[in-house]
Amino acid sequence: MSDFDPLLLSRIQFAFTVSFHILFPSFTIGLAAWLLVLELMWLKTGERVYTELARQWTKIFAVSFGMGVVSGVVLSYEFGTNWSEFSRRGGNVIGPLMSYEVLTAFFLEAGFLGIMLFGRERVPRGVHLFATAMVALGTLISTFWILAANSFMQTPAGFRIGDDGVLYVQSWWEVIFNPSFPYRLAHMVAAAYLTTALCVGGMGAWYILREKFVPHGRVMLGMALCILVWLAPLQLVIGDLHGLNTLEHQPAKIAAVEAHWETQRGAPLILFAIPDIKTESNRYEIAIPKLGSYVLTHDWEGEVRGLKSFPADERPNPIIPFFAFRLMVGIGVIMIALGLTGAALWLMGRLYTTNWYLRFMYWAWPLGFIAVLAGWFVTEVGRQPWTVYGVLRTADSVSPVAGGKVLTSLILFVLVYSIVFGAGLYYIAKLVRNGPEATPPIPEEGEADPSRRPMAAAGAP
Amino acid sequence: MTEFLPVILPLVWAAILALAVFLYVLLGGYDLGLGVLFPLAPSNKDRDAMMASVAPFWDGNETWLVLGGGGLLAAFPLAYSVILPALYIPIIFMLLGLILRGVAFEFRFKAERYRYLWDIAFAGGSTLAALMQGVVIGAFVQGFVVENNQYGGGPFDWLTPFSVVTAIALVSGYVLLSTGWLIMKADEELRVWAYGVARYALIAVAAFILIFSLWTPLLHPDIAARWFAPGNMVMLSPVPLITAASIAGLWWSLGQRHRYTPFLLGVVIFMLCYTGLGVSLFPFIIPPDITIWQAAAAPESQLFMLYGTIPILPIILGYTAYSYYVLWDATEHDVYH
Numbered sequence: 001m002s003d004f005d006p007l008l009l010s011r012i013q014f015a016f017t018v019s020f021h022i023l024f025p026s027f028t029i030g031l032a033a034w035l036l037v038l039e040l041m042w043l044k045t046g047e048r049v050y051t052e053l054a055r056q057w058t059k060i061f062a063v064s065f066g067m068g069v070v071s072g073v074v075l076s077y078e079f080g081t082n083w084s085e086f087s088r089r090g091g092n093v094i095g096p097l098m099s100y101e102v103l104t105a106f107f108l109e110a111g112f113l114g115i116m117l118f119g120r121e122r123v124p125r126g127v128h129l130f131a132t133a134m135v136a137l138g139t140l141i142s143t144f145w146i147l148a149a150n151s152f153m154q155t156p157a158g159f160r161i162g163d164d165g166v167l168y169v170q171s172w173w174e175v176i177f178n179p180s181f182p183y184r185l186a187h188m189v190a191a192a193y194l195t196t197a198l199c200v201g202g203m204g205a206w207y208i209l210r211e212k213f214v215p216h217g218r219v220m221l222g223m224a225l226c227i228l229v230w231l232a233p234l235q236l237v238i239g240d241l242h243g244l245n246t247l248e249h250q251p252a253k254i255a256a257v258e259a260h261w262e263t264q265r266g267a268p269l270i271l272f273a274i275p276d277i278k279t280e281s282n283r284y285e286i287a288i289p290k291l292g293s294y295v296l297t298h299d300w301e302g303e304v305r306g307l308k309s310f311p312a313d314e315r316p317n318p319i320i321p322f323f324a325f326r327l328m329v330g331i332g333v334i335m336i337a338l339g340l341t342g343a344a345l346w347l348m349g350r351l352y353t354t355n356w357y358l359r360f361m362y363w364a365w366p367l368g369f370i371a372v373l374a375g376w377f378v379t380e381v382g383r384q385p386w387t388v389y390g391v392l393r394t395a396d397s398v399s400p401v402a403g404g405k406v407l408t409s410l411i412l413f414v415l416v417y418s419i420v421f422g423a424g425l426y427y428i429a430k431l432v433r434n435g436p437e438a439t440p441p442i443p444e445e446g447e448a449d450p451s452r453r454p455m456a457a458a459g460a461p
Numbered sequence: 462m463t464e465f466l467p468v469i470l471p472l473v474w475a476a477i478l479a480l481a482v483f484l485y486v487l488l489g490g491y492d493l494g495l496g497v498l499f500p501l502a503p504s505n506k507d508r509d510a511m512m513a514s515v516a517p518f519w520d521g522n523e524t525w526l527v528l529g530g531g532g533l534l535a536a537f538p539l540a541y542s543v544i545l546p547a548l549y550i551p552i553i554f555m556l557l558g559l560i561l562r563g564v565a566f567e568f569r570f571k572a573e574r575y576r577y578l579w580d581i582a583f584a585g586g587s588t589l590a591a592l593m594q595g596v597v598i599g600a601f602v603q604g605f606v607v608e609n610n611q612y613g614g615g616p617f618d619w620l621t622p623f624s625v626v627t628a629i630a631l632v633s634g635y636v637l638l639s640t641g642w643l644i645m646k647a648d649e650e651l652r653v654w655a656y657g658v659a660r661y662a663l664i665a666v667a668a669f670i671l672i673f674s675l676w677t678p679l680l681h682p683d684i685a686a687r688w689f690a691p692g693n694m695v696m697l698s699p700v701p702l703i704t705a706a707s708i709a710g711l712w713w714s715l716g717q718r719h720r721y722t723p724f725l726l727g728v729v730i731f732m733l734c735y736t737g738l739g740v741s742l743f744p745f746i747i748p749p750d751i752t753i754w755q756a757a758a759a760p761e762s763q764l765f766m767l768y769g770t771i772p773i774l775p776i777i778l779g780y781t782a783y784s785y786y787v788l789w790d791a792t793e794h795d796v797y798h
Contacts, residue, residue, distance in 0.1 A: 076531050087542040110524045113521075117517065400612060420560060427567070
C-alpha cells in the first residue's frame with residue numbers, strides 16, 4: 001500500500017474533483033443572470049418567447065445546479081480528508097472565507113432555488129422574480145468568497161506566521177482584497193458569462209439551423225452575441241492585467257507559462273515548445289523574437305525572469321501551464337472572432353441566415369468550459385510547489401493518509417463522476433433537443449393564490 | 462473584555478456548530494430516511510410522491526452539512542484536520558452516497574426507460590450516506606488518537622462493533638423522522654402505510670436508545686462518571702425520563718392517527734439523544750482529550766465570522782421557513798420537469 005504516493009494521488013484527486021465542480025458554477029453563474037434577464041424581459045414585454053425560454057432553461061439550470069451542489073459538498077470535506085495540514089495551518093484564514101460562502105451564498109441559493117423551480121404558480125410574479133434574482137446574486141457572492149480564498153493562496157497578504165507554523169490574520173481587508181483578487185474575480189466572472197453565452201448562442205444557432213424553435217433560437221443567439229461582442233475583447237484586457245499582476249507577485253508562474261528558462265532582455269514569445277525540466281531548456285521551440293518582453297513588460301527590451309533564476313525546489317513544472325495557457329488564449333481569440341463576425345453579420349442583416357456562421361457558433365458551445373479549465377490549470381499548477389504561495393508547501397499540506405486509500409477514493413470518484421456527468425449531459429441534451437414548450441395562459445398579477453391547485457406548468461414529468 | 466474572548470468564543474462556536482449539525486440531522490435525516498424507505502414504498506406512484514415531497518428542500522437541507530464542515534474548519538481547524546483524515550473512508554463513502562442520491566432528484570423525473578436505475582441510486586445513495594453518518598457519530602464517541610496535532614491512528618480505527626451499531630441506529634432514527642414527514646404530507650394511502658412503518662422504526666429506535674444508554678457508559682468510564690455522579694444524576698435524570706415519555710407519546714399518537722405529533726415527537730427524541738451526546742462529550746471536540754478551547758481557531762478568526770453569522774443566521778432561518786411555507790403542499794403536479 002505504501003508504494004502509492006499520497007501526495008501525488010491527493011493532488012490528482014483534488015484536481016479531478018475541483019475541475020469537475022468548476023464546470024457547473026462556470027455555467028450556472030451566467031445562466032442565473034440570463035434567467036433573470038429573461039424574466040425581466042417577459043414582465044416588461046409580455047412576449048411569450050421570453051417566458052418559454054425561461055421555463056426551458058430553468059430546467060437545465062436545475063440539472064446543472066444540482067450537479068454543482070453535490071460536487072461542491074465533496075470539496076468542503078476534501079480539504080480535511082486530503083489536505084489536513086493545510087486546513088490546520090491555514091484554517092484561521094481560509095476557514096472563515098469558506099464559511100462566509102456557505103452563509104451568504106449557499107443558503108441564499110438553496111433557499112430561493114426551491115421557489116424559483118417549484119413556486120412559479122404558487123407565489124406572486126414579483127416574489128418569483130425576487131427568488132430568481134436572489135439565486136443569481138447567490139452565485140456571484142459565492143464566486144466572491146471562493147476567489148478571495150483562492151487568491152489568498154496565490155498572493156497571500158494581511159497575515160503573520162506564528163511560532164507554531166499556523167497562519168494568523170492581521171487584517172481581514174488585506175486578506176480578502178489581496179493583490180491578485182480583483183483581477184482573478186473579474187477574470188472568472190467574465191469567463192463564466194462567456195461560457196454561458198457560448199452555450200446559449202450555440203444552442204440558439206442550432207435551433208435556427210434545424211428550423212425548429214426559430215423565434216427562440218434568434219433570441220438566444222442575439223442575446224448571446226450581445227455578451228460575446230463586448231465581453232470577449234474586454235476579457236482579453238482583463239486577462240492581460242491579470243497576467244501583469246501575476247508577473248509582479250508570482251514571477252515563477254509567468255516564467256513557466258512562457259517557458260522562459262533564462263532571465264533575459266528582449267525575450268521571445270514562444271509559440272510552441274516542449275519544455276524539458278531535466279535539461280532546463282525547450283525542445284522544438286518556435287518563437288517570435290522580443291514579443292515576449294513586449295507582452296509582459298509592454299517594452300520591447302524589458303527584462304523577463306527565467307525559471308533558472310528561482311531555486312529548483314521553488315519552480316513549477318512548466319509543461320501544463322505552458323500548454324494550458326496557449327489553449328486558453330487561443331479560445332479567447334476564437335471568442336472575439338465569433339463576437340465580431342456575428343456583430344458584422346447582424347449589421348448586414350444576415351446573422352440568422354448565414355449557415356456557416358451558425359455552424360461555427362454551434363460547434364463553439366463547449367469552448368468556454370475548456371478555456372475555464374485551462375485557465376485554472378495555468379494558475380493552480382503554476383502556483384506549485386506551494387498551496388499558499390511562498391508560505392506553505394504542497395508537500396507539507398497533505399493529510400497523513402495512506403496512498404492506497406487515496407487511490408481507492410480517486411478511482412471511486414472517477415467512476416461515480418463519469419456516470420453522473422454522462423447522465424447529466426444526456427439529460428441536458430434532451431432538454432435542449434425537446435426545445436421550449438408553449439406556455440399555458442399567462443396568469444394575471446395577483447392571481448397566483450397559494451391555496452389554488454395549479455396544473456403542471458411543463459406537463460407530465 | 463478581550464481577555465474573555467478566547468474563553469467565550471469557542472463556547473459560542475460550539476453552540477452554533479451544534480445547532481447546524483442538529484438541523485442537518487433533522488432535515489437531512491427525514492430527507493435521507495425517505496431514500497432508505499424508497500424501495501419499500503407500496504407503489505411507483507407513492508415513490509413519485511415521496512420524492513416530490515422533498516425535491517424543493519433537499520438542497521437547502523444539505524447546506525447545513527456544508528456549514529457543519531466549513532464551520533468546523535473555520536472555528537476548530539485542529540478538530541477538522543484530525544477528524545476528517547481519521548474518518549477518511551466513511552466520509553468519502555458518505556459523499557459518494559450524497560452525490561448519487563442528490564443527482565437522482567434531477568435525473569429521475571427526466572429518465573424514462575432507466576428510471577429504475579435512479580431509484581436505485583436514490584435509495585442506495587441515501588442509505589449509504591445515512592449509514593456512514595452513523596459510523597461517523599460512533600467513531601466520534603469512541604475518540605481519536607492524536608500525535609503532534611495530527612491523526613495518529615490506523616486507517617480502520619473507525620470500524621468497530623460500536624460504530625456499526627450506531628450506523629444502524631441512526632438509519633432507524635432517520636426512518637422514523639421520514640415516516641413522520643410522510644404522515645404530515647402524504648395522501649391517505651401512503652399515510653396509512655407510513656403509520657405502520659413508523660411503529661417498527663419506533664421500536665428499533667427505542668431499543669437502540671436503551672442499548673446506547675448502557676453501552677456508552679460501559680465503554681467509557683469517564684462518561685459513566687459524568688452521568689452517575691450524585692449531583693449530576695438528579696440534574697440529568699429528566700433526559701431519560703422525557704425520552705421515555707416521548708417514545709410512549711409517539712406510539713400513542715400513531716394509534717390516534719395524529720398528523721403532526723409523530724414528526725414533532727420524533728424531533729423531540731432526536732433532540733434528547735443529541736443532548737445526551739452533548740452531556741457525554743462536552744467540552745471535548747476531539748474526544749477523548751482535546752477540548753473546544755484547545756482546538757479553537759484564533760480569536761480574531763472566530764470573531765470575524767461571528768460578526769456575520771449573528772445577523773445572517775436568523776435571515777437564513779427566515780427564508781428557509783418561508784420556502785417551506787410556500788412549497789409545503791407542493792406535489793408532483795408542481796414539479797417543473
